[in-house]
Amino acid sequence: MIDATGRPQSVLVLGGASEIAQAIVAGLVPGRCRTVILAGRPSERLDAAADAARAAGADMVETVAFDTTDLAGNPAVVEDVFTRFGDVDLVLAAAGALGDQAELESDPQAAAELITTNFTGLAAALLAAARCMRAQGYGRIVVISSVAGDRPRKANYIYGSTKSGLDAFAQGLGDSLVGSGVGVTVVRPGFVVGRMTEGMDPAPFSTTPEAVAEAVVKGISSGADVVYAPPVLRWVFAVMKQLPRAVWRRMPG
Numbered sequence: 001m002i003d004a005t006g007r008p009q010s011v012l013v014l015g016g017a018s019e020i021a022q023a024i025v026a027g028l029v030p031g032r033c034r035t036v037i038l039a040g041r042p043s044e045r046l047d048a049a050a051d052a053a054r055a056a057g058a059d060m061v062e063t064v065a066f067d068t069t070d071l072a073g074n075p076a077v078v079e080d081v082f083t084r085f086g087d088v089d090l091v092l093a094a095a096g097a098l099g100d101q102a103e104l105e106s107d108p109q110a111a112a113e114l115i116t117t118n119f120t121g122l123a124a125a126l127l128a129a130a131r132c133m134r135a136q137g138y139g140r141i142v143v144i145s146s147v148a149g150d151r152p153r154k155a156n157y158i159y160g161s162t163k164s165g166l167d168a169f170a171q172g173l174g175d176s177l178v179g180s181g182v183g184v185t186v187v188r189p190g191f192v193v194g195r196m197t198e199g200m201d202p203a204p205f206s207t208t209p210e211a212v213a214e215a216v217v218k219g220i221s222s223g224a225d226v227v228y229a230p231p232v233l234r235w236v237f238a239v240m241k242q243l244p245r246a247v248w249r250r251m252p253g
């Protein structure tokens with residue numbers, strides 16, 4: 001049960017091996033989060049994330065197989081977690097892939113798969129989570145979007161459009177849940193130095209998984225609808241969105 005200060009005691013992570021998700025879990029466990037269910041593609045990385053949650057102090061940590069591209073199966077994975085573990089206070093949707101824009105442009109099937117990974121498949125799982133949370137009468141869903149979805153650039157518009165879709169979906173889901181006791185927080189990080197961006201030059205206002213996690217944990221406590229990480233990106237992108245198209249087109253890769 002989420003306590004009076006907004007701290008969840010149980011979390012289901014969709015994309016359990018994500019670096020950002022692991023940092024968020026590390027931020028939640030000392031604040032009384034005791035049950036951690038990490039849903040992801042089975043791997044040593046997922047097992048290591050479970051070990052890290054245990055080491056941080058969580059009592060009950062489990063991994064479950066979950067692949068966003070399994071459209072038929074992934075809602076059932078979510079429902080099964082709610083059935084087996086009882087109430088779940090927080091669902092964190094962190095699964096996602098960046099992809100290589102040039103390769104995706106020349107391989108429409110791979111592009112469609114990325115869209116399924118980042119948007120369609122996650123949306124199916126989130127609908128299942130929302131149904132379960134609506135039935136329990138409380139909870140929070142945190143969806144990791146990106147500033148790349150605020151206004152997709154030509155250099156990475158395939159990834160960016162998956163985040164625009166997911167972001168719009170999450171906002172609508174949040175509005176549809178008003179009055180149910182369930183809230184939705186959309187998180188829009190900028191460039192996060194880590195595994196996903198390895199080998200890339202950091203963009204302006206780049207951040208770390210730990211700094212994103214700090215902003216998210218704070219946003220969960222306050223019941224924020226939207227969290228930018230770092231926060232200054234809210235204002236940067238408010239301006240970016242107003243730039244004329246001809247100027248935006250010239251944004252560097």
Ligand SMILES: NC(=O)c1ccc[n+]([C@@H]2O[C@H](COP(=O)([O-])OP(=O)(O)OC[C@H]3O[C@@H](n4cnc5c(N)ncnc54)[C@H](OP(=O)(O)O)[C@@H]3O)[C@@H](O)[C@H]2O)c1
Nearest residue numbers: 015017018019020041067068094095096146189191192196
């Ligand atoms: N890093 C950034 O700069 C940045 C910026 C803005 C937003 N984000 C978003 O933040 C989220 C977390 O990213 P991160 O930085 O923590 O990167 P990460 O460590 O690479 O985490 C991404 C996770 O998504 C999982 N995943 C990918 N495809 C999947 C699928 N089909 N089914 C299930 N899980 C799948 C990966 O699983 P495996 O471990 O099996 O590969 C990985 O654990 C992503 O949604 C990303 O788009 C990241």
